[in-house]
Amino acid sequence: MKCLILAGGFGTRLYPIITNKAKALLEYKGKPLLSHLVDKVPRNIKILVSTNLKFEADFRQWQQGVDRDIDLCIEEIWSDKEKKGAVGSLNFWVTTKNISEDLLVIASDNYFEFDLSQFIAAYDGNNTLVAVHDIGDKSRAGQFGVVRLDGHRLAGLEEKPSKPKSSLIATACYIFPTRIFPILQQYCSGGKRDNLGSFISHLINVDQVHGYPFTEPWFDIGSNYSLSNKK
Numbered sequence: 001m002k003c004l005i006l007a008g009g010f011g012t013r014l015y016p017i018i019t020n021k022a023k024a025l026l027e028y029k030g031k032p033l034l035s036h037l038v039d040k041v042p043r044n045i046k047i048l049v050s051t052n053l054k055f056e057a058d059f060r061q062w063q064q065g066v067d068r069d070i071d072l073c074i075e076e077i078w079s080d081k082e083k084k085g086a087v088g089s090l091n092f093w094v095t096t097k098n099i100s101e102d103l104l105v106i107a108s109d110n111y112f113e114f115d116l117s118q119f120i121a122a123y124d125g126n127n128t129l130v131a132v133h134d135i136g137d138k139s140r141a142g143q144f145g146v147v148r149l150d151g152h153r154l155a156g157l158e159e160k161p162s163k164p165k166s167s168l169i170a171t172a173c174y175i176f177p178t179r180i181f182p183i184l185q186q187y188c189s190g191g192k193r194d195n196l197g198s199f200i201s202h203l204i205n206v207d208q209v210h211g212y213p214f215t216e217p218w219f220d221i222g223s224n225y226s227l228s229n230k231k
Contacts, residue, residue: 131171147211149211156204
């Protein structure tokens with residue numbers, strides 16, 4: 001298994017709070033969010049971090065302070081208008097890096113405190129696994145992908161619904177088996193590049209997707225439930 005951390009965004013959801021800093025490098029509890037994620041990934045798993053030319057120098061500097069080998073993957077883009085989108089970036093790096101192992105994928109603006117080793121242990125080696133979390137507030141759930149579970153299987157995902165039916169959401173932490181890479185490539189060939197929630201919805205329709213519920217703290221800094229609300 002390899003791990004791909006997606007950090008290629010330009011932080012547009014946090015304008016004008018930040019304009020020239022990658023969300024992944026914002027500090028929380030004394031260190032960058034990205035470092036929190038890296039520390040959670042088991043050391044036997046190779047980590048790739050995807051970013052862009054605008055923030056390359058900042059990520060290179062961050063990389064020098066990390067005590068493990070990180071493959072920094074630079075997308076040749078300078079602005080939000082050029083970006084491939086999360087799904088497009090995932091497909092691009094799977095193809096470019098010739099990834100032939102199951103892939104743990106995490107969005108870099110996604111902070112959580114559950115044990116990644118337990119998440120990986122829950123993966124059955126065959127079906128996509130998505131970490132899901134009950135945020136306890138249906139009014140806020142509409143900012144995310146609201147999911148429906150049928151046992152351990154994801155029975156549905158509604159992306160940013162105006163009237164959420166529950167407060168159970170999909171977080172940006174996934175394990176994709178290699179067998180779905182052709183589905184990913186076909187999905188992207190139709191011009192669909194963003195977002196990962198929509199791709200999961202597609203997978204639910206054509207394949208089987210499993211959910212991994214967790215109760216530990218979680219937040220997405222790109223939403224209104226952001227770092228400014230955290231202590």
